Amino acid sequence: MSDTDVLWLRRDLRLHDSPALAAAAAADELLAVYCFDPREYGDRPFGGRDSFRYRKTGAHRVRFRREAVADLRERLRERGGELLVRHERPERALRTVADAVDADTVHYHTRPSPEEMGVEEAVREQFRNRPTATERHWGHTLYHVDDLPVRYTEIQDTYTPFRNTVEAGAEVREPLETPELPPTPATEPSPGEIPTPETLGVEPATPDDRGVHPFPGGESAALDRLESWMWDGDNLRSYRDTRNGMVGPDYSSKFSPYLNEGCLSPRYVKREVDRYEAERVSNDDTYWLVFELLWRDFFQFQVAKHGATFFERPGIRDREIDWADPETDPKAASQFRRWCEGATGIPFVDANMVELNQTGYVSNRGRQIAASFLANNLRIDWRRGAAYFERRLVDYDPASNYGNWAYIAGVGNDSRNRHFDVSSQAEKYDPDGTFVRRWLPALSDVPADAVHEPWTLTPAQQRRHGVELGIDYPEPVVDLEASYEKLP
Incomplete structure (x- = not known):
């Protein structure tokens, strides 16, 4: 039988x-x-x-x-x-x-x-x-749960001790090869059709040429991306230096949608990194990709350890913060809507949110800035922002998304306050305003010394640079500098 x-x-x-x-x-x-x-x-x-x-x-x-x-x-x-x-x-x-x-x-x-x-x-x-x-x-993880040096219920709640323990006490298993497939049953039911977006209750996605990558779905595209980015483009040798880029297809690997939808195995990526290091170069940059795969593992095991607490408003630190609720607070509702739309009047935040809405992707740095602004400057319930990211992201994963949001909101896997200074981050990662102008055409003629803070322009300067605040581009939703004073 x-x-x-x-x-x-x-x-x-x-x-x-x-x-x-x-x-x-x-x-x-x-x-x-x-x-x-x-x-x-x-x-x-x-x-x-x-x-x-x-x-x-x-x-x-x-x-x-x-x-x-x-x-x-x-x-x-x-x-x-x-x-x-x-x-x-x-x-x-x-x-x-x-x-x-x-x-x-x-x-x-x-x-x-x-x-x-x-x-x-x-x-x-x-x-x-x-x-x-x-x-x-x-x-779905780099390290198998059974190979951890301690039970997943006992892993540390901060990343560095976790990483040190795992790297010292566990080995990454070799990836499995694709097996030969047995035949399908003779009584095989109908294959069925892939439902349309409309059937699923979702509007079809509209491509945007400004996106950093088209992200075609599937294992074939995943393996092609790894080959083109790591081997053809030789991008791994400088990855640590480029990974915080904002514009272009190759500043980061763009593996995340493929990892999170399971089109690409992290163990396969690790094996390719090992081969790259053996055949080309081994340095801090090549290690950094494995470092980030381990970050991904960290949040997977944290969710396994903490369960539903990981997604609750007080987080795993059980920290009660007086979050504004868009359901009951009209001001918070307006601020949240403007954050979602990329219309806060803070260009570095808005450009990242517009990119997210238009393409489903935004850089790691951009995610941190947008999340920090909502949770720390506006003090709106962090889960609202995380849920909005869940809807929009092409590379959404529950553990990574909610783990990073809780981390930045101060209720997750870190005892430090994780707020970002938006203006200084903008000057560091988009010094000439290229990224902001790419996604906010209303600011296309504003010079670099004002493009991240257009509210500093006088009315005459606004007319000279073709942008009238409140008409062509919004007034700031909050006094940015004053909002930092409310942080604990």
Whole structure:
């Protein structure tokens, strides 16, 4: 009697280095399934204490995800396999598919966020006391959870001690090769169609030529990007110096959408870094990419350790701050709306928010500036900003997004205040105003010495440079310098 296994794909849309696929491919027959879960789209409650409603998954990530699913389907078909696509809750779709093919086991990769764990539990519950087993695998971090020097519940809550402990006491496993695929079951159900953005309740994404990268979705694009950036462009040798850039495709790796949607394995990236160091150069710059992969691990294990507390307003530090609430405070509501739209009147903040809205991507430095301004200068509930990023980002990951926001808001993995001086950051990272003018055309003729603080221009200077504050570009939503005085 032959074994038939089902592979439930989630944010693991690749064939290389996939523990769940490797296990499922050992069966006599294999069928892969991906579900566009309706709960991930549209207007949803944040959940927990002091909840609010927000839109979860926006146009840019939907576009990327649809392309990634289509690419994986094609890669499976090239190898004689198939990918079933369903637009329904996984717990319902998987039971129907498993029953149709008389599946022995459903394999999948686990994820640590409470929301994703809840979906896993719903799937497992469907098969409880039934002949089909479920088997989960760990496959999205650089270091495997079982290889940590201590249990994940005991890892340090600050990055540097965590990094030192892990690097001294654990090894990164070798990535798995893509396995040979067994045939699909003879009773294979209909493959199904990839739902359109409109079906998912999302407006289609509109390309913007000003974006730093088009981010085509899928494993094929991920491997091409790694090859072109690391090897063809030889960009790894100077990565630490360029990583805080703002304009251009190669100042950073742009791997994050592929890592977060599972099109690219961090262990595969590490192996390529090792090969690059052996064949070309090994220095602080080449190490820095691994350093950032470990940052990503840190937040994954922090979510596994702290669970829902990681996403609560007081954070893991249980720190109560008098946050303004846009639901009840009209001033906060107006400020939050202007922050979302990139219309705060603070150019360095606005340019980053416009880039985010138009492309789904913004640099690491830009994210920090925008987050710090909302949480520290406006003192608006940090979860509102994190939820807005969740909607807009093409490279959204629950652990990294909410972990970084909580960190900057002062309720997360650091005991220091993490506010940024917007003006000094603008002068350092956009000294001639190129980035601001790229995204805020109203300021295109403002000189470098005023483009980051246009409110300093006299009315005559404004007329000379073609910008009238309050008409062509907004007045500042807050007195920037005075807002720092409110910080603890």
